[in-house]
Amino acid sequence: MLQFAIRFAVLEDTLPSRSAKIPPSLKKRAAQIQVVLMDVDGTITDGSVTLLSQPDGSALEMKTFDAHDGQGMTLGRTAGLRLGVITGRESAALRRRMQEMGVEFVYEKQPHKIAAFEQVLVKAGVSATAVAFLGDDLPDIPVMKLAGLAVAVGNAAQEVKDIAHYTTKANGGKGAARELIELILKSKGVWDKLIDKARA
Amino acid sequence: MLQFAIRFAVLEDTLPSRSAKIPPSLKKRAAQIQVVLMDVDGTITDGSVTLLSQPDGSALEMKTFDAHDGQGMTLGRTAGLRLGVITGRESAALRRRMQEMGVEFVYEKQPHKIAAFEQVLVKAGVSATAVAFLGDDLPDIPVMKLAGLAVAVGNAAQEVKDIAHYTTKANGGKGAARELIELILKSKGVWDKLIDKARA
Amino acid sequence: MLQFAIRFAVLEDTLPSRSAKIPPSLKKRAAQIQVVLMDVDGTITDGSVTLLSQPDGSALEMKTFDAHDGQGMTLGRTAGLRLGVITGRESAALRRRMQEMGVEFVYEKQPHKIAAFEQVLVKAGVSATAVAFLGDDLPDIPVMKLAGLAVAVGNAAQEVKDIAHYTTKANGGKGAARELIELILKSKGVWDKLIDKARA
Amino acid sequence: MLQFAIRFAVLEDTLPSRSAKIPPSLKKRAAQIQVVLMDVDGTITDGSVTLLSQPDGSALEMKTFDAHDGQGMTLGRTAGLRLGVITGRESAALRRRMQEMGVEFVYEKQPHKIAAFEQVLVKAGVSATAVAFLGDDLPDIPVMKLAGLAVAVGNAAQEVKDIAHYTTKANGGKGAARELIELILKSKGVWDKLIDKARA
Numbered sequence: 009m010l011q012f013a014i015r016f017a018v019l020e021d022t023l024p025s026r027s028a029k030i031p032p033s034l035k036k037r038a039a040q041i042q043v044v045l046m047d048v049d050g051t052i053t054d055g056s057v058t059l060l061s062q063p064d065g066s067a068l069e070m071k072t073f074d075a076h077d078g079q080g081m082t083l084g085r086t087a088g089l090r091l092g093v094i095t096g097r098e099s100a101a102l103r104r105r106m107q108e109m110g111v112e113f114v115y116e117k118q119p120h121k122i123a124a125f126e127q128v129l130v131k132a133g134v135s136a137t138a139v140a141f142l143g144d145d146l147p148d149i150p151v152m153k154l155a156g157l158a159v160a161v162g163n164a165a166q167e168v169k170d171i172a173h174y175t176t177k178a179n180g181g182k183g184a185a186r187e188l189i190e191l192i193l194k195s196k197g198v199w200d201k202l203i204d205k206a207r208a
Numbered sequence: 209m210l211q212f213a214i215r216f217a218v219l220e221d222t223l224p225s226r227s228a229k230i231p232p233s234l235k236k237r238a239a240q241i242q243v244v245l246m247d248v249d250g251t252i253t254d255g256s257v258t259l260l261s262q263p264d265g266s267a268l269e270m271k272t273f274d275a276h277d278g279q280g281m282t283l284g285r286t287a288g289l290r291l292g293v294i295t296g297r298e299s300a301a302l303r304r305r306m307q308e309m310g311v312e313f314v315y316e317k318q319p320h321k322i323a324a325f326e327q328v329l330v331k332a333g334v335s336a337t338a339v340a341f342l343g344d345d346l347p348d349i350p351v352m353k354l355a356g357l358a359v360a361v362g363n364a365a366q367e368v369k370d371i372a373h374y375t376t377k378a379n380g381g382k383g384a385a386r387e388l389i390e391l392i393l394k395s396k397g398v399w400d401k402l403i404d405k406a407r408a
Numbered sequence: 409m410l411q412f413a414i415r416f417a418v419l420e421d422t423l424p425s426r427s428a429k430i431p432p433s434l435k436k437r438a439a440q441i442q443v444v445l446m447d448v449d450g451t452i453t454d455g456s457v458t459l460l461s462q463p464d465g466s467a468l469e470m471k472t473f474d475a476h477d478g479q480g481m482t483l484g485r486t487a488g489l490r491l492g493v494i495t496g497r498e499s500a501a502l503r504r505r506m507q508e509m510g511v512e513f514v515y516e517k518q519p520h521k522i523a524a525f526e527q528v529l530v531k532a533g534v535s536a537t538a539v540a541f542l543g544d545d546l547p548d549i550p551v552m553k554l555a556g557l558a559v560a561v562g563n564a565a566q567e568v569k570d571i572a573h574y575t576t577k578a579n580g581g582k583g584a585a586r587e588l589i590e591l592i593l594k595s596k597g598v599w600d601k602l603i604d605k606a607r608a
Numbered sequence: 609m610l611q612f613a614i615r616f617a618v619l620e621d622t623l624p625s626r627s628a629k630i631p632p633s634l635k636k637r638a639a640q641i642q643v644v645l646m647d648v649d650g651t652i653t654d655g656s657v658t659l660l661s662q663p664d665g666s667a668l669e670m671k672t673f674d675a676h677d678g679q680g681m682t683l684g685r686t687a688g689l690r691l692g693v694i695t696g697r698e699s700a701a702l703r704r705r706m707q708e709m710g711v712e713f714v715y716e717k718q719p720h721k722i723a724a725f726e727q728v729l730v731k732a733g734v735s736a737t738a739v740a741f742l743g744d745d746l747p748d749i750p751v752m753k754l755a756g757l758a759v760a761v762g763n764a765a766q767e768v769k770d771i772a773h774y775t776t777k778a779n780g781g782k783g784a785a786r787e788l789i790e791l792i793l794k795s796k797g798v799w800d801k802l803i804d805k806a807r808a
Contacts (some may be wrong), residue, residue: 049275058272059301060260060660067304072658075649076765079745096408101659104667114734119407145279146406167403206746207719208696249475258472259501260460268506291492297608319607346606367603449675458672459701460660467704494806519807546806547681567803
């Protein structure tokens with residue numbers, strides 16, 4: 009069987025390359041960020057909502073996170089960023105992963121996200137210009153409009169992309185959080201120093 | 209075997225863009241819909257049938273739904289659409305998710321789908337022209353032939369696409385239900401008003 | 409953000425289209441098939457081997473099958489085909505799914521597959537020319553060399569494709585079994601009659 | 609943002625074809641390998657970190673491995689290669705799979721990987737030139753710089769690819785380990801003899 013490959017392609021890496029230039033206006037916004045808030049489903053997961061049927065008729069919820077995102081969060085923490093999530097759902101899976109990653113602000117069961125966002129401002133003692141929000145769908149729009157850096161995942165709803173300062177190349181749950189944190193740390197000029205501090 | 213593909217592509221969004229024009233005949237059908245019925249496996253899931261082995265030799269069933277589809281269903285409910293599923297299988301996972309999404313008509317263990325379809329017409333007090341059906345495989349064909357709006361998911365069997373009024377860009381379990389509900393709400397001219405009502 | 413799509417593509421459907429021509433030599437082989445044997449991991453699953461850690465330090469195995477493949481197996485059974493699997497692993501998940509699909513011959517824990525293959529010939533009372541084997545990796549090669557119709561999944565190892573009579577367009581666990589069964593039933597000229605007999 | 613891709617492609621195989629030429633300098637490195645060490649998450653899994661919520665508020669961890677990778681490890685063992693993993697996490701799922709695959713060196717909970725790497729050198733009685741390391745992310749860089757053959761998975765972080773001797777065509781958890789082991793066994797000139805020894 010004949011199978012061969014010719015590719016003439018402008019192909020991008022999954023993770024942004026070290027040499028990529030960050031536009032000045034974006035860099036300015038990103039350099040001011042001290043707190044990174046994120047939606048959960050579709051943002052730090054790929055949007056899968058997986059339920060396991062139990063013999064008693066109930067169902068347990070699973071969540072799938074991404075190891076590259078996790079490494080990004082760990083590096084962000086090392087660099088002094090404070091992290092948080094605001095979600096409409098709740099699960100033990102989320103809480104365990106957030107604890108592993110040092111995610112400080114965990115707001116579950118929030119049909120509207122504004123109240124939690126404002127509480128984080130108070131707790132962290134920062135203004136909204138120091139907060140980035142990463143989202144994928146319509147309920148994220150109100151807080152994204154308040155955030156100093158509003159970022160949409162690569163496969164976000166069009167309405168979310170329309171109001172974002174930046175859309176990641178990576179899709180939700182597939183490196184979008186890593187890409188955002190790299191963007192912030194590179195804009196602050198501290199990324200290269202952090203590479204050697206990475207831990208498994 | 210020679211496998212061959214030429215692609216000249218600028219990437220498209222997963223979710224349909226706001227500016228996309230809906231063909232008039234499709235818009236007319238979609239504007240009349242009051243009830244949205246859906247198949248389950250391969251339609252509001254990606255077709256994965258996942259079983260977890262148990263120590264006693266039995267196996268538990270998992271189902272994976274999509275957060276974007278869920279947001280679409282919630283918006284559909286807010287706009288007054290009534291929702292239902294008709295499936296040949298049964299699982300606690302499905303029932304939990306359908307309850308979370310406000311899906312009113314849940315028919316499990318239906319080798320043929322016509323009987324359930326007709327019961328929904330009676331319960332909802334509508335004619336078939338007010339019902340959309342979203343499906344992916346051969347057992348969906350008989351009810352799709354009855355529905356006012358028959359929609360195939362992007363990776364449906366060819367025979368299903370052949371008899372559908374519309375085939376979604378998104379694949380089953382990856383936004384097809386969201387795309388259908390957006391199509392209906394845009395055809396009714398209520399989509400833009402709903403964006404601000406989205407809840408997580 | 410400007411995002412648009414131009415596609416100039418020779419794109420194929422996931423499932424083979426009704427009008428696709430089957431080469432005469434392949435059709436002759438396929439029309440003789442009475443028994444369809446399949447490998448499991450990578451063939452009727454996508455090759456994922458998923459284990460769930462338990463509190464006692466053990467781990468439970470999950471298997472993910474495909475709804476389109478399942479529909480194909482059910483139609484094959486309706487048309488009188490007899491089905492079987494031969495695998496090196498074992499799991500309750502596999503046994504439950506095989507029972508649901510009416511798969512008659514289930515051989516687990518077979519490091520070599522020849523012995524099970526020969527037992528099926530005796531039990532089914534057919535010669536090897538009446539048996540199709542669908543596989544994806546090196547341990548499938550010996551039985552594929554014996555089978556009347558040897559089929560490799562789309563993402564099989566090159567060595568497997570090299571000795572196959574046909575390689576499916578679909579990947580393992582993503583419609584390859586459906587495509588094989590459709591090939592057989594179309595070669596026998598009974599596919600179109602079966603569409604109306606499909607059950608969910 | 610303008611996202612742009614032109615593809616002129618004839619599809620390539622997931623696994624490398626038998627006829628692919630290995631560059632001489634790479635072949636020389638690969639032929640010397642006696643021990644293959646691997647990262648886990650993102651390297652022999654696709655990077656998914658999946659947690660299942662439990663009724664008591666805890667969460668169990670799942671890991672998804674790849675059947676093609678497993679077959680590669682088994683063949684590597686048959687050819688006399690010694691295998692190991694070094695990871696920052698720990699799970700019963702990993703330990704079960706490693707036992708099934710005959711993976712001899714299993715180091716869990718290693719925030720830094722150098723200590724484990726050096727222990728393997730002592731236990732195996734080899735120098736670093738006889739060790740290959742397969743990785744995907746920043747914490748793998750220090751050991752990759754020591755290994756005789758440093759290999760990045762296809763979707764590794766750019767910094768990892770930059771210091772690797774070879775980057776696999778396959779992504780992590782999707783055949784990268786298989787591709788590495790094939791590379792080594794082909795470089796040693798023993799691959800063709802092993803095909804007939806494959807067991808399910």
